[in-house]
Amino acid sequence: MKLKNDPLASRRQFVGGMTAGLAAAFVPPALGQQGQQQSHPAGSLQGPGQSVKRDPRTQYPATPFPPQKQEPPGLASRMVPRPDHGETTYKGSGRLMGRKALVTGGDSGIGRAAVIAFAREGADVAINYLPVEEPDAREVVELIRAEGRKAVTIPGDIRDEDFCSRLVAKAVRDLDGLDILVNNAAMQAAQPSIVNLTTEQFDSIFKCNVYAMFWITRAAMPHLKPGAAIINTSSIEAYTPSDAFIDYAQTKACSIAFTKSLAKQVAAQGIRVNAVAPGPFWTPMQTTGWADLSRFGNDVPLGRPGQPAELGPLYVFLASQESSYATGQVYGASGGEGHP
DSSP states (O other): OOOTTOOOOOSSSOOOOOOSSSOTTOOOOBHHHHTSSOOOOTTOBSSTTOBOOOOTTTSSOOSOOOOOOOOTTOOGGGOSSBOOOSTTTOOOOSTTTTOEEEEETTTSHHHHHHHHHHHHTTOEEEEEEOGGGHHHHHHHHHHHHHTTOOEEEEEOOTTSHHHHHHHHHHHHHHHTSOOEEEEOOOOOOOOSOGGGOOHHHHHHHHIIIIIHHHHHHHHHGGGOOTTOEEEEEOOGGGTSOOTTOHHHHHHHHHHHHHHHHHHHHHGGGTOEEEEEEEOSBOSHHHHHHOSOOTTTTTTSTTOSOBOGGGTHHHHHHHHSGGGTTOOSOEEEESTTSOOO
């Protein structure tokens, strides 16, 4: 690992200590366990034959949340309120039974929601994360194993090309194959002025968000058979970039072009490639990349940030045979912003 002296602020690919901000003791349970705005994903049931219907504006809390700031990459276990990744709400139905999945950034946030959903749909899952994110990763491993599925942990820095090759090799070996690849891990570092945007930061963010996606996918291709699925996590920043995320927004636009181009290239092999472009979602990235969270997500039509649990079913859909005619597509979830 070559991260100890890296000065960048990032979400996932930077090792740093936690700030003194919030006391570690002030860690409430996940939203779904608090009894506050508990969610039920599409397809879950409450009582025989009764599907849950809720007002999406109030299904989860809106900001302001308590002031908080974490040093990158941040931990879900230290967020207030804790994000809902579907820990107590996602109900599987065997749509991915026997599949083998590799998810980067699978310890928290959107990656964690996808991992939980995959495991409850019957998949074995390998997750990649940074060593400093081990506390979050241990929680995810417990959730995977609780479903009777295999959990493989592969900590490491995906900005390193050699590690990316080893990551895929270990996932394939320990899972005995690979059917689903989710390129999800990313860096984000707010920089209000391009004058202060260093080449070091620019290079590091591109290596994590663009190069790693290329390196990992290239290494995975020989192991993917017809019916396999690749899912890349993009962002609304690719469509409506914020002024403080010049570098990050470019990388997310790259992921969309990569998705569309690769989908055409590998369609003849029976492999599908799609992307998800989330809007404002409550993940550790937000507590490391934004200076002010007092109105985070409040300016979208639904009036609140999304919770990772709201994306889990979408990743399952793109990984499953239900989306067999979808490739080269970008699916948005941005609270009404209309992108993509």
